Amino acid sequence: MKHFIKFALLIGALTLSACTNAERFNNSDAVDLNGANGANTINQFALDGANNPSSPQFFSQTIGDRVLFEVDTSTLTAVGRNTLDGQAGWLSTNSDYLAVIEGHADEQGTREYNLALGARRANAVREYLISKGLASSRIRTVSYGKERPLAVCSEESCYAQNRRAVTIISIGQNS
Amino acid sequence: MMTRFLTLFAAIMLAFASITPASAQEPLRLTLRDGVIEALPFALPTFQAEVAGSEGMAADISRVISEDLNGTGLFRQIPASAFISTPANFGGTITFPDWRAINAQALVTGAVAVNGNQVTVKFRLYDVFSGAEMGEGLQFVGTTDGWRRMAHKVSDVVYSRITGEAGYFDSRVVYVAETGPKDDRAKRLAIMDYDGANVQYLTDSSAIVLAPRFSPSGDRILYTSYESGFPRINILDVATVVRQQMPTAAGEMAFSPRFSRDGRQVIYSLANGGNTDIYRTDLTTSQNIRLTNTPAIETAPSFSPDGSQIAFESDRSGAQQLYIMSANGGEPQRISFGNGRYGTPVWSPRGDLIAFTKQESGRFHIGVMRTDGTEERLLTSSFLDEGPTWAPNGRVIMFARETQGSDGTTGLYSVDITGRNLRRVTTPQGGSDPSWGPLQR
Numbered sequence: 001m002k003h004f005i006k007f008a009l010l011i012g013a014l015t016l017s018a019c020t021n022a023e024r025f026n027n028s029d030a031v032d033l034n035g036a037n038g039a040n041t042i043n044q045f046a047l048d049g050a051n052n053p054s055s056p057q058f059f060s061q062t063i064g065d066r067v068l069f070e071v072d073t074s075t076l077t078a079v080g081r082n083t084l085d086g087q088a089g090w091l092s093t094n095s096d097y098l099a100v101i102e103g104h105a106d107e108q109g110t111r112e113y114n115l116a117l118g119a120r121r122a123n124a125v126r127e128y129l130i131s132k133g134l135a136s137s138r139i140r141t142v143s144y145g146k147e148r149p150l151a152v153c154s155e156e157s158c159y160a161q162n163r164r165a166v167t168i169i170s171i172g173q174n175s
Numbered sequence: 176m177m178t179r180f181l182t183l184f185a186a187i188m189l190a191f192a193s194i195t196p197a198s199a200q201e202p203l204r205l206t207l208r209d210g211v212i213e214a215l216p217f218a219l220p221t222f223q224a225e226v227a228g229s230e231g232m233a234a235d236i237s238r239v240i241s242e243d244l245n246g247t248g249l250f251r252q253i254p255a256s257a258f259i260s261t262p263a264n265f266g267g268t269i270t271f272p273d274w275r276a277i278n279a280q281a282l283v284t285g286a287v288a289v290n291g292n293q294v295t296v297k298f299r300l301y302d303v304f305s306g307a308e309m310g311e312g313l314q315f316v317g318t319t320d321g322w323r324r325m326a327h328k329v330s331d332v333v334y335s336r337i338t339g340e341a342g343y344f345d346s347r348v349v350y351v352a353e354t355g356p357k358d359d360r361a362k363r364l365a366i367m368d369y370d371g372a373n374v375q376y377l378t379d380s381s382a383i384v385l386a387p388r389f390s391p392s393g394d395r396i397l398y399t400s401y402e403s404g405f406p407r408i409n410i411l412d413v414a415t416v417v418r419q420q421m422p423t424a425a426g427e428m429a430f431s432p433r434f435s436r437d438g439r440q441v442i443y444s445l446a447n448g449g450n451t452d453i454y455r456t457d458l459t460t461s462q463n464i465r466l467t468n469t470p471a472i473e474t475a476p477s478f479s480p481d482g483s484q485i486a487f488e489s490d491r492s493g494a495q496q497l498y499i500m501s502a503n504g505g506e507p508q509r510i511s512f513g514n515g516r517y518g519t520p521v522w523s524p525r526g527d528l529i530a531f532t533k534q535e536s537g538r539f540h541i542g543v544m545r546t547d548g549t550e551e552r553l554l555t556s557s558f559l560d561e562g563p564t565w566a567p568n569g570r571v572i573m574f575a576r577e578t579q580g581s582d583g584t585t586g587l588y589s590v591d592i593t594g595r596n597l598r599r600v601t602t603p604q605g606g607s608d609p610s611w612g613p614l615q616r
Contacts, residue, residue, distance in 0.1 A: 074449070107577070110518040110532050110561050111385060111608070112431045113488065113495055115406065116444065116451035116472040119428055123449025141427055142405050143446065147383050152357040152581040154558070 056097075059090050059169055066166040067125060071159075072109070074120035076128060084125060087167055088132035097169045101125045103143040104150075104166070106159035111145060118143030118165075125165040203280055203302035203309060205249060205337050207570065214251035215280050215337065217244065220261045222285035222298070232319070233287035236296060236326040240283065242370065243330035243344045247571075248596030250337075253279050265297060271306040279303050283333055292318050296325045300333050309336045323372055324615065331614070343566040344369060347612045348573060349387040349396050352376065353585050353605035362607075364398060364411070369566075369611065371587075371601040377416055386431060386562070387411075389612040390438045396610075397421070397432040397441060408432045408443055410458075424454045424463035431474050435502075436482050442466070444474040453487055455502070466504035475519045478502065479526060479546075486510075486520035486529055486546075497531055499546065510548035519562060522546075523569045528592065530563035530572050541574045543592055554594040564611045573600065575607040 050057040059065060064087075067080030076084065091097060103122030105114035122141035130136050151158035205215050219241055222233040244250040255261075259273040265286035274282050285298035299312040313332060315325045324345055331342030352365040352374070361380035364387050367373055377396070378384055385406075387398035396411045403420075406428040411418040423429045426445035433442055442455045452467045453476045467473040471491035478485055479502075486499050492509070495516040500507035511517040515535025522529055526546070533540040533553065539560040544551040554572065558579040563572045566589075573589045585605040590597045600606075 107559065108537075109534070110475070110488075110495075112444065112474040113472060113490075113518050115385075115428070115430050116446060116474050119446040119451060120449045120472070127449075140405075141449070143428060144383075147360075147362075147385070149358055152583075154579040154581075154583065 053090075054094055056169055059087070059094075059167075063087055063090050065168070066164045068160060069121055069163040069165070071106075071163070072117065074117065074124045076124055081128065084128050085132065088129050088134055091129065091134055091138070091169070092132075094169075096171045097138075098172045099129070099139045100168045100170075101129075101139060101141045102148075102166045102168060103141065104148060104162055104164050105146045106162040107146045107149065107154065108159060109146065114145035115143050116145075118145045121163075121165045125167065129167075202305060202307075203337060204339060207249070207338050207340060214249055216251050216253050216278055217281040217283065218253045218258065218274055218277070218279040218303075219244075219283040220255065220258065222287045222296070223262075223265050225265070225286045225288040225295075225297075226290060229287050229289040232289050232294060232322060233285075236287055236322060236329070237285070239323055239326035239370075240285075240330050240333070243327060244333065246370070246596075246598065247334065248591060249334075250281075253277055266299065266312065269301055269306075271301075271303055274301075274303040281309075281333070281337060283329075285329065289319065292320075294319050294322055294325060296329060298329050298332075300336055323368060327368070340570065341568045341614065343568045343571060343611075343614065345615045346567055347393065347615070348564075348587075348600075348609050349377070349389055349612065350575075350587060350602070350609040351384060351387065351607045352602065353607055354380070357581065357583055364396070365602075365606070366396075366413070367602065369600075374603055377411060377413075378418070386608045386610075388433050388610045390434045391436050391613060392438055393612040393615065395434075395438070397434060397443075399430040399432070406430045408441070421456070421458070422461045423456055424465065426454075431476065433477055435478050436480055440478075440482075442476040442478065442485060444476070453485070464504070466500065467507075477521045477529075479522050480524055481526065486522055488518045488520060495534075497529065497544075497548070510544070510546065511551075512548060513551055521563050521565060523565050524567060525569040528569070530565060532561040532563065532574075541572060541590065543572070552592075552594065554590045554592065555588070555597060560588075562608050564609050566611055567614045573609045573611055575609060577607070 050061045064083040067083050101122040103118030105117045126139045126141050149162045151161040221237045224230040224233045241252050245252050257277045260270050262284050282301040282303050288295045295316050297314040300309045302309050315328050317325050327344035330344040334342040346369045349366045352363045353360055355361045362384050363380045364377040364384050366375050383401040385399040387396045399406050400409045408421040408429045409418045410421050426447045428446040431444040440457050444451050445454050451472045451474055453473045455464045469491050471489050473489045476485050476487040483502055484499050485502055488495050489498050495518045497511040497517045497520045498507035498509050515533050517531050517533050519532045520529045528543045530543050533542050538556055540553040541555045541560050541563050542553040557576050559577040560574055563574045571589050575585055576588050577583055577585045585607045587600040587606040587609050
């Protein structure tokens with residue numbers, strides 16, 4: 001992944017639960033104050049950044065925009081359901097936002113099967129969010145199969161990151 | 176963007192130059208069975224330039240014919256340094272003892288004439304041991320920019336006369352050209368000659384494109400595109416490079432399309448609510464038929480050559496396996512029962528075999544089996560092989576191989592259906608998802 005962004009939180013109340021979705025939100029809004037004092041890194045966030053609970057950064061970084069899957073499955077894990085509970089809550093509050101769920105697979109599989117597997121994963125997330133009260137019209141799905149890996153090694157450590165469903169939010173009209 | 180299709184004039188038979196002597200020798204014939212291991216030695220003296228200034232073209236055409244024949248693994252060219260004599264002029268008397276002495280079994284002679292932008296290629300094929308010409312001499316007339324096709328046509332005739340089967344050299348392959356690292360890969364549709372020459376791009380890389388499939392006549396290409404943000408099936412006209420979205424049954428994603436033999440129907444996968452099934456759409460009536468209806472993944476459909484059946488993969492048993500059903504749907508028959516997972520079945524143009532991708536214990540294989548699932552034969556093995564496509568004569572399979580690791584790249588390979596003669600097909604960049612088109616006219 002190209003742009004992992006390190007965050008050290010100024011306000012301790014917030015904890016990070018997932019890595020950033022750097023493809024879309026690669027500006028951290030962080031100002032590095034690490035000057036003469038040297039020892040401590042202090043990052044300051046603009047209010048429309050990750051600290052603002054209504055911001056897309058908050059959604060992607062604090063709540064977590066993705067859930068991971070075991071090999072060749074589309075079953076949501078307990079961790080995944082917890083993340084999705086947070087997503088559902090956020091989307092309920094921020095009702096202007098629409099979501100597209102991107103389903104992905106690792107490279108260990110044929111192209112067509114992985115497209116179908118990614119569709120299963122994306123749909124598992126969509127169904128879960130709908131079960132938490134979100135309108136089905138707000139959530140679309142798309143599968144990228146194995147076409148968009150985040151991690152490029154050919155080992156389980158990378159595959160585990162690639163077997164994912166990512167919730168991409170945007171303000172928009174229901175189509 | 177596309178150069179104009181070369182128009183080849185009909186081959187014109189040359190007059191017989193000599194009376195073929197009777198011989199007690201069996202006529203030259205290479206029978207393509209699993210047992211063909213010994214390559215047939217042939218001699219191909221560089222074609223003569225019939226017109227001054229044609230020498231370069233004559234050498235190029237001779238080289239491509241040699242590469243075609245050597246590339247099959249079935250023929251072995253005898254180096255010119257071993258020649259005792261070379262024919263004084265095309266069509267003249269052949270001194271067969273000189274060719275027998277170096278153990279050439281076949282001899283190809285030819286002549287090339289370039290006049291302006293027109294090229295004429297003449298050739299003759301001889302069975303050295305019986306001292307007879309095999310078939311009539313032929314000539315091809317075309318334009319200079321199509322010289323490679325003329326060379327391939329000579330190769331096709333030579334191959335066909337010696338093996339008794341159709342060739343595959345004057346054919347093209349559409350594939351996905353790949354550039355960039357694994358996490359930022361750009362994909363474009365590209366078309367090339369079967370041997371990797373004359374690559375031309377059919378799309379840009381602004382949207383993901385996947386799995387192009389030639390129509391049986393080679394005039395159109397089906398492929399999956401993310402142009403709309405979601406996977407949809409496009410049809411591209413090869414001559415004009417104009418593309419349009421194919422009408423499908425309603426669904427969130429449409430992918431994995433393939434033409435019927437008559438080019439009028441398309442079978443494909445449609446995903447709805449996370450469930451992927453196979454559908455068929457008639458391109459003339461836009462009528463859609465759903466062919467499978469299970470909660471499992473059904474994808475990668477491929478018509479039998481007679482159009483009556485469809486091979487596909489399904490994980491209804493719990494893992495990917497191969498099935499065959501009627502072209503109208505209905506209860507399918509499972510045909511793969513070995514260990515591992517089986518996907519991407521592709522029916523051979525002869526109808527006798529199904530090529531597939533097999534995944535087992537962390538390795539991928541390209542294999543073939545009979546249509547009843549028997550005589551499974553794995554042809555390749557690597558970290559990731561997939562996407563087989565058949566040569567028009569059903570003798571060779573091209574596929575994509577991806578190398579392992581962070582710097583992994585893709586490339587096209589071909590292999591004989593006996594598992595011999597694995598070769599890299601040289602492309603300018605990485606390549607995947609090849610689809611081998613028909614022999615050109």
